[in-house]
Amino acid sequence: MQTTLSEQSRKLPRAEEAEKILRTCVHCGFCNATCPTYQLLGDELDGPRGRIYLIKQVLEGAPATAKTQLHLDRCLSCRNCETTCPSGVDYHNLFDIGRAVVDQAVPRPAGQRLLREGLRALAPNPNLFKSLLRIGATFRPLLPRSVVAKLPHDLPDPGERPAPRHARRVLMLEGCVQPGLSPNTNAATARVLDRLGISVIAAPQAGCCGALDYHLDAQAKGLERARQNIDAWWPHLENGAEAIVQTASGCGAFIKDYAHLLEGDPLYAAKAQRVSALALDLVQVLADEPLERVCAATDRKIAFHCPCTLQHAQKLGGAVEAVLTRLGFNLTAVPDSHLCCGSAGTYSLTQPELARQLRDNKLNALESGQPELIVTANIGCQSHLASAGRTQVRHWIELVDQSLGE
Template sequence: MQTHFSDADRQKPHIQEADQVLRACVHCGFCNATCPTYLLLGDERDGPRGRIYLMKELLESADDDVETAAKAQTHLDRCLTCLNCETTCPSGVEYGKLLNIGRAEAERRAPRSMGERLGYYGLRKMLVSPARFQALLRLGQTFTPLVPGKLRSKMPAAPVEPGPRPAEERHSRRVLMLEGCVQPGLSPNTNAATARVLDRLGISVTPVAEAGCCGAIDFHLNAQQQARERMRANIDAWWPYVEQGAEAIVQTASGCGAFVKEYGEMLKDDPAYASRAQTISDMARDIVEVLGEAPLEKLEVQANQRLAFQCPCTLQHAQQLGGAVEGVLKTLGFDLTPVQNGHLCCGSAGTYSITQPELATQLRDNKLDALEAGHPDVIVTANIGCQTHLAGANRTPVRHWIEVVDETLV
């Protein structure tokens, strides 16, 4: 794709980066064939190719061109950031990188309405603090009829109790665990189950209370500087344990894992943090990566359930771990049903199901139809956002896959 930036613009780091991505695109449109929003809406501007043209137009336009920025912002907001297009693209276009640049530029040039800004700010403050989120969750569960409809479906009536965790220093092998923001409230058993499974494999888990939100929520709600502040705070919290010999930082939410693996890239221009950020990214492991390298015969499992696995976009497209969970579950003896169009997003996408509820609901229902076609006893997934979004339809039960493994240990 040809670009037309001025010599002055080409001196700007974000334009240099965008120019490199844009020039890799050959307009082929293969990406549209696997884009969930394009398949739903049939609008070129709501597919990756069209959004790339919108971002090109935005970045090449005059700095005071608010109309172009506002037009781009509408269609960029509808993007799920599922990165299915990156998996599909034969030219290796780094669409996600361009999207981050385009969204930040549109936000700078076309400020949102006061209502939108307050809504985004409220989501950020509500979701990134586990204590605050759990307090609001308990309040919402007490006064459910008063909760707005698009939030009401996100509240589990009675999450599985976490149960005891093994002692932290039982084994010579030690990993850290990112506890997450909303997962301790929505699915408190997930991390406890992970600790029990890893204990069976001779690995101790150290939770680091000082490590907070990974930063993804701020970043995807266009508060990118605040997200980087959270990254730096997490690096500071983890670093003493890294120096003491922790071998990995384990995530059970694939969305968090995908984001932590980007710390090195996102802080590459920060001289104080670039090196440590890359080390943290290199140490970040989804729980399936740890189990995939473990002697699974140590896990004596009585697998008697028929499962359908929903592979989150952040696992299969961002982390390139498609098929990994299915492989572990099959090795352990679980019966997995086939799932058509498993590459398509369920519509959760972080806060997308709240900010774009109509599209998210259509995607969710389509995904559930595909998952339920094989008549599973339980749908399992690897990300709390997907789990909550799918469970909100009140159809087949939805769990994190590691909880099912933990419950079937003999």
């Protein structure tokens, strides 16, 4: 696509990258065929091709408007379009560049600002988040239904977490909301890895991966969190930790992007490259391990929801399914498994109506095979799907951990 950036846009730090991506797009429209919001709304501007055109207009000097911002806000950043695109358009990086320009030019209404700033203050603080969850559970009968739906039900006891004792060691990102919404996930991961001779070591100074800030109008803060995590992990990596494991695929996708996002930082570029290279989703760690020796899987019917950040961002579609099938679990077929569930980080809170439609469509697909349980690989998807109050939803490692005991 022919592109001529405005003089102002050429001064942007990532102007050359944006122009290169725009020139890659041939406007074929294949991306619309797999875009969840285009399928729901049928508006060209609510599909990737239309959003690319909006960003192109703004970068070429057209004024950004509230309408521009709305169509960008409706994007899930699911990256389904990247999987579909025959030209290899790096949509998510162009989208991040364009969204930052639009958000700087178009002030948000007070309600939107309050919601976004509240999410940025609350979610990256695990202790505060867990405290508010406890308060919410106490006053559940008095809360609005929309809030009650987000509160977890019947959380399993996380049980013992083994102390480090093996020569093989990995770091693990504990996450922000996961310790409150699904406290058993990381404990189960530590137990499974321990049985395989791998110890999880702590890096207390590591915190939020930065994705939440980065995608809520605060890109500089998101990159600051990335640098803080690199500093926290670096001594352990220098001391022999072999990987940084993520149990939430959304966090993993962002950490694997540290190398690209910090490539222009002379102090962190090399470290970010190494961190991104050593950042592994849990399934990448377990795929080649002899799980069959320690697991006794049942043939109960399971449906697996593959998060967008696992299949489209990290290109690991089918990896978890292969591990679970190898272990003997009976996985049901899931129609349209490439489509987003509507969680998409904070999307279910910033775009609740669209998110509910996508969630219900996804649950219909997941439940079509009549599974006893739905498992997934990302806390956002897990919480969002569970909020419908239908089939129970867990992280897949909890299922593997349970089979250790059985």
